[in-house]
Amino acid sequence: MSSSSPTAAEAWLNRLADHGVDYVFGNAGTDFAPLIESLAEAHSDGVSDRAPSVVPVSHETVAVGMAHGYYLATERPQVVMVHVNVGLANALMGIINASRENIPMLVASGRTPISEQGRFGSRDLPIHWGQEMFDQGEMVRQFTRWDYELRYPDQAPAIVDRALALAQSPPGGPTYVSLPREVLAARLEAPVEVGPVRPAPTRPAPDPSAVDRVAALMEGCQRPVLVTSRADHAAQAALSDFVERHRTPVVQFWPGRLSLATTSRWNGGFDHRGAMARADLIIVLDTMVPWIPQVWEPSPDVPVVAVGPDPMFTDMAFRGFPAQESVYSDVSLFLTALGARLDSWAGRWDPESVPSGPPSADPLGAAVAEVVDSSVTLVNELGCDPAALRFG
Incomplete structure (x- = not known):
């Protein structure tokens, strides 16, 4: 890029590319002016690979949704950039969705000078x-895992x-950084040694003693059921196996995301009626x-x-759902460990007649x-009752 020392905006974009x-x-x-200037300079210098591609989006909620969907498809976090407090307010619905679904992304906004x-x-307006x-x-x-404000240009790569x-x-989930315009436009006073990119933290493995206790519960029952509402790619594969x-x-x-094919013979439905x-x-x-406690909840003698x-x-802030055992673990690692501990043990369900609840009466879902x-x-x-949809 520039032969002089980079601006904070350049350092920010370069590190995103890293x-x-x-x-x-x-x-x-x-507030975007320093970033736009840095992108223009990168393209004019023929080093556009030193910055991510920028996709202009007409509404902030859509921008967050695009980052959300891109992560679901690739499991690589992307970046959303919005305009000061008003843009951040528009993005909030999408941020809440990403937070509750634990979707990693970096949300950045300008901050008024x-x-x-x-x-x-x-300030000039x-x-x-x-x-x-x-x-x-x-x-x-309340809906981000960490937030911070860029205060000095040389902080950009570390942030x-x-x-x-x-x-x-x-x-996992969104993080947030606010970027004041003066700081983005300022140049680094000295070169910053950025070093290699940090790898994503490892996933938590289950406590072996907890796996043993859950395995003992499995071996002592006949009709175990797994309840999910989402799964990443690794968990989907582990669950299917x-x-x-x-x-x-x-x-x-x-x-929020299917964990198992709806055509699977082990599909037990989408609510308590299956x-x-x-x-x-x-x-x-x-x-x-x-489950919804005021509609249905397990009998007290059914371990959870x-x-x-x-x-x-x-x-x-508030959530009930008491459990006999709470296991801190990545789902795929837990299922793999539990499967190894159970060896050849299997439940007593008839695979040809697993109850999946009443048939759906949703005509739209049936048409889709x-x-x-x-x-x-x-x-x-x-829009559609998931029980009416069939995905293999």
Whole structure:
């Protein structure tokens, strides 16, 4: 890029590229000028690979949704950039969704210039006073794993490192950084040694003694059921193998992501009216809400085990769902360890007659099921009853 020392904006974009970030999904404002200048300079110098591609998006919620969807497809976190507090407010719905689904991403926004005069990038429009806040990060703090404000240009690479590392730390989720315009436009006073990119933190493995206790519960029951509402690629593969080997149905309660093919013979339905109603052991896999207590809950003599990278869902203010055993673990590592401990043990379910609940009466879902196949990615926001859809 420039022969002089880089600006904070250049250092920020360069470090995003180092991390393999493909896209910045953005909705620009007056705070973007240093970033736009850095991108233009990179392209004119023929080094556009030193910055991610920028996708202009007309609404901030859509931008967050694009980062959300890109992660679901690739399991690589991307970046969203929005305009000061007003853009961040528009992005909030998407950030809440990503938080509750534990989707790693880095959300950045401008921050109205701090200074009124005397600095390159100081306030030069009336709106720069109107968009000032005492604490801009407060808007999203309940739904991000970490937030910070860039204060000095030479912090930019380290802040990118930390934001992306914490976004990917289990259980994962958005992080947020605010970027004041004067700081983005300022040049680094000295070169910064950035070093190699930090790898994502390792996933938590289960305590072997906890695996033994859950295995003993499995071996003492006849009709175990797994309850899920989402799964990453590794968990999907581990779950598919586990249920076939150990003859255990899966109930996908209000799934944000399908964990098991709906065509699987071990599909136990989508609520308590399927296999869950007959279970004598319930293992809840990283599921925030496994059933609705005022509608149905397990008999007190049915053991419940909660498993996940945050089995207590500590980011929620109030949540019941008591469990006899809570296992802190990545779901795929837990299923692999439990499967090894169980060896050839299998449940007593008849694979040809696993209860999946009453047939769906949803005509839209039935129509969609007729025209989609395994090559289709379906985004369904309460439009179709998942019980009516068939995905292999």
